[in-house]
Amino acid sequence: MVLFTLAMTACNPTCTANPSSQKSDETTIAAYIATAGGITVIERGAVSEPADLTGYITAMVLTPDGTLYTNGSESRRVRDGRVTELPKRFDDVALAPDGKVWMVTSTDVTLLDGDAISTIATPERPRAMAIPNDGAIFLIAGNDLYRRDGHAWTKDDALKRLVGPNEALKGLAAGPGGELYLVTPTAVYRRDPTGLWRALSLGAHPEVFTFGQVSSKGHLPLAMRTGLHLIDATGAVRKLDIPVEPTRVNAIAIDDADRLWLGAVTGLHIVSLDGKPLQHWPAGTLPGRATRIAVHRQGPPLPASPPAPILGSARGTVLVDGQPLAHAKVELCTDSAHGDTQCGRASGPLYAMTDAAGAFTLNQVPRDTYSFFAYERDGKRAFAPSSWIITASEKSRRPCCNTLTAGDTWDLGTIKIP
Numbered sequence: 217m218v219l220f221t222l223a224m225t226a227c228n229p230t231c232t233a234n235p236s237s238q239k240s241d242e243t244t245i246a247a248y249i250a251t252a253g254g255i256t257v258i259e260r261g262a263v264s265e266p267a268d269l270t271g272y273i274t275a276m277v278l279t280p281d282g283t284l285y286t287n288g289s290e291s292r293r294v295r296d297g298r299v300t301e302l303p304k305r306f307d308d309v310a311l312a313p314d315g316k317v318w319m320v321t322s323t324d325v326t327l328l329d330g331d332a333i334s335t336i337a338t339p340e341r342p343r344a345m346a347i348p349n350d351g352a353i354f355l356i357a358g359n360d361l362y363r364r365d366g367h368a369w370t371k372d373d374a375l376k377r378l379v380g381p382n383e384a385l386k387g388l389a390a391g392p393g394g395e396l397y398l399v400t401p402t403a404v405y406r407r408d409p410t411g412l413w414r415a416l417s418l419g420a421h422p423e424v425f426t427f428g429q430v431s432s433k434g435h436l437p438l439a440m441r442t443g444l445h446l447i448d449a450t451g452a453v454r455k456l457d458i459p460v461e462p463t464r465v466n467a468i469a470i471d472d473a474d475r476l477w478l479g480a481v482t483g484l485h486i487v488s489l490d491g492k493p494l495q496h497w498p499a500g501t502l503p504g505r506a507t508r509i510a511v512h513r514q515g516p517p518l519p520a521s522p523p524a525p526i527l528g529s530a531r532g533t534v535l536v537d538g539q540p541l542a543h544a545k546v547e548l549c550t551d552s553a554h555g556d557t558q559c560g561r562a563s564g565p566l567y568a569m570t571d572a573a574g575a576f577t578l579n580q581v582p583r584d585t586y587s588f589f590a591y592e593r594d595g596k597r598a599f600a601p602s603s604w605i606i607t608a609s610e611k612s613r614r615p616c617c618n619t620l621t622a623g624d625t626w627d628l629g630t631i632k633i634p
Contacts, residue, residue, distance in 0.1 A: 247471075247511040248284055249479065250276045252585060252618050253503025255286060261517040265503060268292075268299045278429065278510035279311035280392070285319075303333060310347040310390070318353065320345045325355065338362075339369050346388035348396050350409060356385045361398060375413050378405060391430040393449055399427050404438070406451045416453050418445070425462060428469040432513055437476060439465040444478075446470070446489065457491045467506045471515030479506020483525075486518065494518065500525030500582025504618045528620040531577040532628030533570075534591060540574030541633075546591045548578055548616070583620040591633070 246259035254270035256263065275287035284294040291302035308320040317328040320343065325336040340358030347353050353364035354372070362369040375398065379385075389397040394409030401424055404416045418424075423441040430436045434449025441463065444456045460478050467479035475494060478485040484497035484506055499505075501523050530548060534541040547567035568576040617626045
């Protein structure tokens, strides 16, 4: 174990205050939505995109005390509006009952204990961590689950007897009652506070797309191919009647007010557990598609109305085998959260007709990332992947159109299809 110290609490050039935050003795109740463009914050009914939380976010964890940890081009800690740069990039974070912060990096586990930082070796490459409120420390390393016993890591043999040898371990989630969940692509396993593991019943042919953090009420939300599900504090699983296609869901969270937050191809959906829509932010409202959502406790009041979406235009010219694709229907398509092509968006298809030279203009394009380009050829529909889209010089090889501004036109240049 390597030990050194670093002042983490004093404000320095890497620590800034969010002007939208008010000084308070209590942690701000907020919702955080990570996108390709950074983090959008909802607090006290207001929406902000803090300048010090921009950039692509690869990991985001909200600990029970309301502290947010984010990882991207830089790793940051956010608490009560203060943003502090962390000493290492991380893949996961867990808060222990004693207040110590455990960070999973690409090579080890880093422990933050006040101003002291220590590095702990792991038996294999670490990937995820969770700490139930009994203080037991669990780590996914390689494709095994380990528990910290004193100063050593020990494989959890009880779990191994349940999990198949080729079953990939997807992630961990700890609940407030001492329960622990391990998620794989096809199953969820629950460890109760006595240490007993069991597989939860997910129905026939389960396929888990994504899952959220466990709320302080003990609820774990899941997006599965068969629908959206909720695991309660006892481990019971129920399917929710939510009018959002699960294959379009990238991110999911639940707050203590029993509101479900869904980041989807079609925008941000906030719904009650009985399926009642509470608010829908259409595609283009956020600076990119929501990839992670974290909500503290009961969550913030929602704004009176969703922010207006950012809409612009996209233009280009299509050549097939070197010749203009004349007088043909073309369409810009997103990918779904889980691999299926999503043309004909819920907010309206993004299509246009080319002219004799193969040129086209698409209007009312929401800012988002578009991964496919569909076109008609000889009366049949075909697809061109985004790697075939050659953009204009100032936006060369950047995906359309996640930095689109209102009224702007994104020039796709010439789309050359062999």
